[in-house]
Amino acid sequence: MQILKDIISWKNFQPKLINKNLGFVPTMGNLHKGHGALIQHCIDSNDLSVVSIFVNPTQFNKAEDFQSYPKTLNEDIKLLESLGVDFLFLPDEDTIYNDSFTYKVSFENDSAKIMEDLHRPGHFTGVLTIVMKLLNIIKPQNCYLGEKDYQQLNLIKGMVKAFYMDTNIIGCDTIREEGGLAFSSRNNRLSNIERKLAEKVATIFHNTQINDREKYEQISALGVEIEYLENHYNRKFIAFKIGNVRLIDNFDYKTQEIKCKNS
Numbered sequence: 001m002q003i004l005k006d007i008i009s010w011k012n013f014q015p016k017l018i019n020k021n022l023g024f025v026p027t028m029g030n031l032h033k034g035h036g037a038l039i040q041h042c043i044d045s046n047d048l049s050v051v052s053i054f055v056n057p058t059q060f061n062k063a064e065d066f067q068s069y070p071k072t073l074n075e076d077i078k079l080l081e082s083l084g085v086d087f088l089f090l091p092d093e094d095t096i097y098n099d100s101f102t103y104k105v106s107f108e109n110d111s112a113k114i115m116e117d118l119h120r121p122g123h124f125t126g127v128l129t130i131v132m133k134l135l136n137i138i139k140p141q142n143c144y145l146g147e148k149d150y151q152q153l154n155l156i157k158g159m160v161k162a163f164y165m166d167t168n169i170i171g172c173d174t175i176r177e178e179g180g181l182a183f184s185s186r187n188n189r190l191s192n193i194e195r196k197l198a199e200k201v202a203t204i205f206h207n208t209q210i211n212d213r214e215k216y217e218q219i220s221a222l223g224v225e226i227e228y229l230e231n232h233y234n235r236k237f238i239a240f241k242i243g244n245v246r247l248i249d250n251f252d253y254k255t256q257e258i259k260c261k262n263s
């Protein structure tokens, strides 16, 4: 695996990429099996694969969340090498924000001003701006993103369409732990007791036999704070807090109901 820390090094490789399909997975590192599945899908579907690791400061609402974001670069590199990734793009903040975040990608669609956008003001401006920059640098044919962050996936698809960008955005299934909790870098911050609680929330949230009011009541009865539990795009979404850890999840409830009926 080639590790590239600046844009010039990446540009030097570009002549070798002509007539090759390039797949890209942007991440913030601290890689887990959810990232692994996206990366495997990217490797299987393209001639060459690029993964980026960049903890993007502009998408954090709270400075302490950015400062405390887990960094496990050595383990991440081992995982990427074992999967057979071709390139790791590892830029620093000065390279990415050479404009000091003067130029930003924003959106004015009221129907997108829900859930994460309401609870994390400015978060998606940071996300869209970093993804625009990374896609313009890497110029991949295909970019793989998780449905775990469904609202983010939708907004990135919208941005790519609005700005006529030459990348296909491909959404991939959410990968879950055995207990049903979606893999997330934030899970590592849960104590054993908190993790059990988070698994209980996941079980209640995914239970298709109960309605949203019952879900709300049962989760609240565990002492867990729900930020939102809403339905959009035929999917059910939740954000909840256990201690200082904020977790999100969503699923396609039509498909889930059919699966349950057939099982």
Ligand code: AMP
Pocket (backbone or CB within 6 Å): 026, 027, 028, 029, 033, 034, 035, 037, 038, 144, 145, 146, 147, 148, 149, 172, 173, 174, 175, 176, 182, 183, 184, 185
């Ligand atoms: P992050 O490193 O958290 O920015 O995530 C990088 C990519 O991995 C995003 O496209 C996420 O949606 C995706 N991702 C995160 N968790 C999961 C998961 N449990 N299953 C599938 N994809 C995920």
